[in-house]
Amino acid sequence: MNSNVWINGYNVVWSGRYANQVGDLIVPSIASEISDIRGGAEQEFPIDYSIAMGSIPYVSASEILRGDAVLSRVAGRDIIIGTNASGAGNRYSVPGHGPSASVFVSALAAETLLAGAPSTYGWWLPFLLALAVTAMMMRVSRTPLVLGMLVLLPTCALGLPFLLESAGYYTAIMPATVLMLGSMGHLAWQLHRQRFDERGMLNEVSGHPNLNALRAEGAETQDGLIAARIHNYAEAATALPVAAEKELVEQIILRLSLGNGGCKVYHGDEGIFMWLVPGTSINNVGDQLAGLSAIFRSPANVSGRLIDLGVAFGVDADPGRSIQSRMSSALLACQEAQNAGEHWRVYDPTKLEATEWRVTMLGELDAAIDNGEVWVAFQPKLDLLSGEICGAEALVRWTHPEKGPINPEEFITAAERHDRIEKLTEHVLNRAVQVAASLNKGGRKFDMAVNLSPRLIGHANLKPMVVQTLRRHGLPAERLILEITETAAMSSAEAAMQELRDLRSIGLQLSIDDYGTGFSTLDYLKRCPATELKIDRSFVRMLVSSRSDRIMVNSTIELAHSLGEEVVAEGVEDNETLQLLGQMGCDKAQGYLIGRPMPYEALVDYLADHSTAKAA
Structure with missing residues (x-):
């Protein structure tokens, strides 16, 4: 019989062999001889490390030399004789047990074969299942489905292999585990970026969508763009308590929403507000802006203080340019309206060359x-x-x-x-x-x-x-x-x-x-x-x-x-x-x-x- 054990590059014993070839001679392993289960030379089988190492009885040499009664303890059992001294140099790392002598590794291998020759299916089955779950997880966007996939992924990568091992079917889990950890890390990063991006789309003061959200949502729009600028916003905000600025913004957005037909209002900094108007009605926006100007003639009541708000509107009706350029144009029209003492003004594209100059x-x-x-x-x-x-x-x-x-x-x-x-x-x-x-x-x-x-x-x-x-x-x-x-x-x-x-x-x-x-x-x-x-x-x-x-x-x-x-x-x-x-x-x-x-x-x-x- 051959008592050698097979170790990997990390000095860890994961599997045993049915036999080893020595020259032209095929020598069965201890486990194969005890279990009477044969296999090919250098053919490996996984060792069942769920068997407790402490459940294997052993008798030390010192007990035999003292003449202690040991026959009753070994009667009717197969006996493997080997060294167990820590300095003997034949100790190997065993998963779940730490350094162990080769004689115990052979005993575990024999116990594994006595329960029946284990079957191996490589690494592909749990990996493919984990890959399928990962692909589905990357495609869904609803939070409950994503959470469900997060539960299913470790089940496929780890739970299924453990279940198969209990039935004697062994498979490698490392590829599936690496895929699982990588997928979960990628998902965690995506969720973090999503939350970060969502925070970047909201104004810190009001919690309403900001101009970044307008840039994202209006990138391909053909709608008209209207900007409103409160001339004295900084002065009004300074005169109010810190907590009251949000109330001021809420009142401004409420007035704008009442007068713009319910369009979503995007809140920028320093008293800037914008919204999109359907292209079919942009040419008739004058009545809307005249009505909004009338609404803002009444002072806003913020924390018991009456605040007069001066506002000017700018319109960009040219869908042929980028949303960023149109936002700048609308703000420029606001400034021109304010300088001219007007309530609103439409940006004139013919001025673009002069502006660029x-x-x-x-x-x-x-x-x-x-x-x-x-x-x-x-x-x-x-x-x-x-x-x-x-x-x-x-x-x-x-x-x-x-x-x-x-x-x-x-x-x-x-x-x-x-x-x-x-x-x-x-x-x-x-x-x-x-x-x-x-x-x-x-x-x-x-x-x-x-x-x-x-x-x-x-x-x-x-x-x-x-x-x-x-x-x-x-x-x-x-x-x-x-x-x-x-x-x-x-x-x-x-x-x-x-x-x-x-x-x-x-x-x-x-x-x-x-x-x-x-x-x-x-x-x-x-x-x-x-x-x-x-x-x-x-x-x-x-x-x-x-x-x-x-x-x-x-x-x-x-x-x-x-x-x-x-x-x-x-x-x-x-x-x-x-x-x-x-x-x-x-x-x-x-x-x-x-x-x-x-x-x-x-x-x-x-x-x-x-x-x-x-x-x-």
């Missing part, structure tokens, strides 16, 4: 400065006393390669609003000072004026930028004039006013532009370190025909002279106005009559022609 304009502006698309034009100034061209104003221009000339007011205002004006100003200042330095060579005295954005007054980089630019090109500071608007100068804080004094202290000139459009006071004019006043073109244009404008311009000239300041009149377009300004004692004039804004090369030619004409 405004969005991308600032992104292109920096590159345009670097590649020369942004350039500086120069408008000459005339000294009314001498008749000489005494200077020019530097004016920024942008010639886009596709759109052509861009309105300066458009991109300058955008740059100021988005804190991009510093680079633009530095570009204009550098070019203007470079040109002025070139024109002042040879003894000519030619002043250069550069507009200064209100955003830069008091900026830490302003003075160093001006000083470095003057030094770079070698222009005397007195030849540079920085122009600030009257409104910006008046609104400057004391720290900004000190910055103007610091700039004046290095020798350059300061001019108050657009004088007459603000509300300057004598005290302000006394404190401001200006060297020049520029009378706004709106007064100069009507100088000949308007007596009041003549009085205002004349008094401004006298006031400026009394303060030691010069006066420049801008917007001069005819000789009669120019002569009248000279009679009033105005110092300088600027306008289309003297010269339009022009490139540097044209300015050089203009100055040469003017000098020739004056000499003639």
Whole structure:
């Protein structure tokens, strides 16, 4: 008989053999010999480890040597003789029992065969059943069915094999178990993601569907989209207790639902609400929105407080674009309606190109400065006393390669609003000072004026930028004039006013532009370190025909002279106005009559022609 046992790579004995082949000889195993059940060489059978190891009686060698009565204990039994010492080196891991000697493993194998040769069916039967249950579980969505599948899956993967083992039919359960654990882990992850996604579809304050839910549900919709925005939502929410904000939102949604025909309302943040309207009725939505506006005229009673709610509506009726773009369009229409003092407005798709340009304009502006698309034009100034061209104003221009000339007011205002004006100003200042330095060579005295954005007054980089630019090109500071608007100068804080004094202290000139459009006071004019006043073109244009404008311009000239300041009149377009300004004692004039804004090369030619004409 062969007493060897078969172990796997983890030193664990899972099965026994009917016989082992030694050379040409087939030697039956102890279990096969005792049970008289034969099998092929190296053919395995599963050992029934449900048999308790402690139920196998044994007699130790020491008992036999002492002569103890052991015959009664072994009478009529098959006897297996082997070692059981822990240091003998023949101990193996047995499932459910821990390390055991090979003699006990052989005894369990014999007990297994004495109960009948076990049948094995491999791993495929429980695996296929578990696979079928897993497939069904992945396809159902109702929670009770999913829970039922979760119970059925371990039954197929584990319960069925245990039931078959009790009848002597053995099968491997590891593949089915791995499939079961993987499927249950995947399902747990899906449920977690589903709950997470569901939370992401609800507004945290109100619990109503939010704009993420609208994006998901309206991805393929052909319906019209309406947005409502409560102008003073933040103010109203701040005035209420924290717990009352939900009550405020509930009242808003209730009013919207009453007036929109029961459509589902999606709640965004900061007082934004949206809903979808069937495409067949979107063209008649005006009556609906007029009714909603009337509903919101009544204040909302929230926690005993009456809250007035200002609302504007925006409509997007174009189903050809993505829901995200349409949501933005509807909100833009809301903003336009609010700005215009209207209750609602429909988004105009023809404005899309202009909107896209405004969005991308600032992104292109920096590159345009670097590649020369942004350039500086120069408008000459005339000294009314001498008749000489005494200077020019530097004016920024942008010639886009596709759109052509861009309105300066458009991109300058955008740059100021988005804190991009510093680079633009530095570009204009550098070019203007470079040109002025070139024109002042040879003894000519030619002043250069550069507009200064209100955003830069008091900026830490302003003075160093001006000083470095003057030094770079070698222009005397007195030849540079920085122009600030009257409104910006008046609104400057004391720290900004000190910055103007610091700039004046290095020798350059300061001019108050657009004088007459603000509300300057004598005290302000006394404190401001200006060297020049520029009378706004709106007064100069009507100088000949308007007596009041003549009085205002004349008094401004006298006031400026009394303060030691010069006066420049801008917007001069005819000789009669120019002569009248000279009679009033105005110092300088600027306008289309003297010269339009022009490139540097044209300015050089203009100055040469003017000098020739004056000499003639």
